[in-house]
Amino acid sequence: MSGLTNSNPLMSSGALDDFQPRPRPSSVAVQPDLTRTEKATVRQSAEARGFVIDNLATVVRAKRNNSGKASKSHTLRLYIQDINRFQTWCNDNDYSQARGFEILLDTILK
Numbered sequence: 001m002s003g004l005t006n007s008n009p010l011m012s013s014g015a016l017d018d019f020q021p022r023p024r025p026s027s028v029a030v031q032p033d034l035t036r037t038e039k040a041t042v043r044q045s046a047e048a049r050g051f052v053i054d055n056l057a058t059v060v061r062a063k064r065n066n067s068g069k070a071s072k073s074h075t076l077r078l079y080i081q082d083i084n085r086f087q088t089w090c091n092d093n094d095y096s097q098a099r100g101f102e103i104l105l106d107t108i109l110k
Contacts, residue, residue, distance in 0.1 A: 061087075071098055 046053050078086075090100035 069098070 043053050086100065086104075087097070089095075090097055093100070095103065
């Protein structure tokens with residue numbers, strides 16, 4: 001128990017009289033353009049070396065509609081392009097994902 005002390009280790013680093021907070025970032029919207037440019041540069045560099053970056057792709061978000069039927073959550077590993085096409089079709093027809101899947105199965109299995 002000889003290692004325990006009642007002193008604050010932060011206070012031993014010196015006085016904080018000269019402490020100044022960081023200045024606020026400017027409200028000019030320069031950062032998004034810089035980020036977009038950086039993403040494009042990284043994507044081009046990666047593609048030139050044979051890599052494909054797909055984590056920068058836009059993902060279509062699902063609308064939530066309650067169908068009233070019992071459902072089960074299930075995870076499927078789908079290609080982003082395919083799930084975006086499916087979700088866009090569901091959104092355009094005002095279907096939930098469950099209803100769109102049901103219609104898709106009915107069409108395929110007929």
